[in-house]
Amino acid sequence: MLHLAPSWHLQRGCKSLHAPTSSILQITFYEDRGFQGHCYECSSDCPNLQPYFSRCNSIRVDSGCWMLYERPNYQGHQYFLRRGDYPDYQQWMGFNDSIRSCRLIPQHTGTFRMRIYERDDFRGQMSEITDDCPSLQDRFHLTEVHSLNVLEGSWVLYEMPSYRGRQYLLRPGEYRRYLDWGAMNAKVGSLRRVMDFY
Known part of the structure; x- marks a missing residue:
């Protein structure tokens, strides 16, 4: 960059x-x-x-x-x-x-795609997300994400559901453990695509 x-x-x-x-x-x-x-x-x-x-x-x-x-x-x-x-x-x-x-x-105009994993190093159950997710618990029965791979677009990860709590910017790339995105633990409540129109 x-x-x-x-x-x-x-x-x-x-x-x-x-x-x-x-x-x-x-x-x-x-x-x-x-x-x-x-x-x-x-x-x-x-x-x-x-x-x-x-x-x-x-x-x-x-x-x-x-x-x-x-x-x-x-x-x-x-x-x-x-x-x-x-x-x-x-x-x-x-x-x-x-x-x-x-x-x-950076503004992204294409599709958004991310894979989340229940364990470090892309192990365990994998779920793919392509749109905003106000509650990982409701959609995927997950409260923790230990690794993830952002394939397209930038995202904001929130510690709590409904886009509340601590926030973390996720740009395209691999995050092998929660420390890679700056978190102190694996708790994830919601995810939102970064778009300039809400």
Whole structure:
């Protein structure tokens, strides 16, 4: 994946981090609730937002789907945001006002497909998913997933049913154990495709 160095310029009173080729996809971070205080616009992946703001209490997503991270270098709690206004951190299910890195999720227009397994290293019962699943328990009688293979599209895995709890971004690739997607345990409640229209 190509990472473009951000460039700074002032726009509408906000400092901006814009990648020259992707300025139409944008997220704006505000230090205070209700879109108040200093704001920073970003249009590309940023592994370390710490130099640009100390806290984040509201966010406006003008376009695209984004995964936000509590710590630098895409670590810590993850938060999936799509186009919309988030006037306080509870609106994106945040635990606090700490956002230290962000990743733009590439738009996918084809089909979505993922295989989930009940054991590590793609062993045990396998189930294939091609659409959103609000409850793995109801559909597959599973509450844990120990490995998975994302074949097409990006997904968000939620720890609890109905798209609640901790969130994890799953991009195409193999995840041989739950640690590979950043989880502390194998608990999975729901899965959702990353699409820019909900």
